[in-house]
Amino acid sequence: MSDPFSHLSELELVRLAAHNERAFEVLVKRHAPAVYRLAASTVGSGAADDIVQEVFMALHRSLKTFRGEAQLSTWLHRVTLNACAKLLSARQNLALEAAPELAAPHNPAQAGENADLRERLAAALQTLPREQREAVTLREISGLDYAEIAELTGAELGTVKSRINRGRAALREWLQRAGVKP
Template structure:
């Protein structure tokens, strides 16, 4: 739990917002505890854990409709009010942009960029082919880039 909780929380926060992420993480670890005897080991544990997390996120999203990912907490950093405000604004815009992506693209992009998973792992988690995963990530990144550019966010 200690090893996987931070990554699971980041993935949950991206998908359901920081306010609901703690509840999702709790649901994930309860589901993992209950499902562990049935885990056959045909996939890596981390692959199974990410799928359980995404399923818990979708259940939470089904229960709540008005979610905002822009309230993500600031990482610990030296006191810099201007920089903190700029990072909060960027995080809010990125959260808005992510919500515009279709579910399959948002899932693939978040697993790649936030969880740092390899394409093959994402394919296993999502049940999509490797080429499909690469395409979803490419289209998702392009859509994010376009949305953020229109919103005035530059590199």
């Protein structure tokens, strides 16, 4: 038996989810993976679950007032980035030198290779200025195009391209210093 909510548009689901738990669950299932990827790439996998929970609690609180002027995914990206920025701001009192020592360069045979690389990338992303981190994350992790990123962040298209270019260069340099080979 198919799910009666699976065929509904995002806006229809949002309107129903304000008073229907099943419709809200469908929204969460559709969007939670993307929210988690964005949060994990910004604040690390350890804090990503908390960010996802915070984002969907915010969605639930806002269901009755969501007007649909922007796509739900755009709204969720913005809320996710705001929650990540709040968490990173709280962490800011920790010096970069206090960050855990990175492991030796990975060996493809090691079981934790992918997790190690993800943690290094998350650490590298945290060293970027907020605007660059957002732009790079939205492009590389969320797969948004430059115009979507410009709309979401309120920045000019050229500014978005510049932030991504500078962010990628800084990440490449940081990762090379950390022993990650391209």
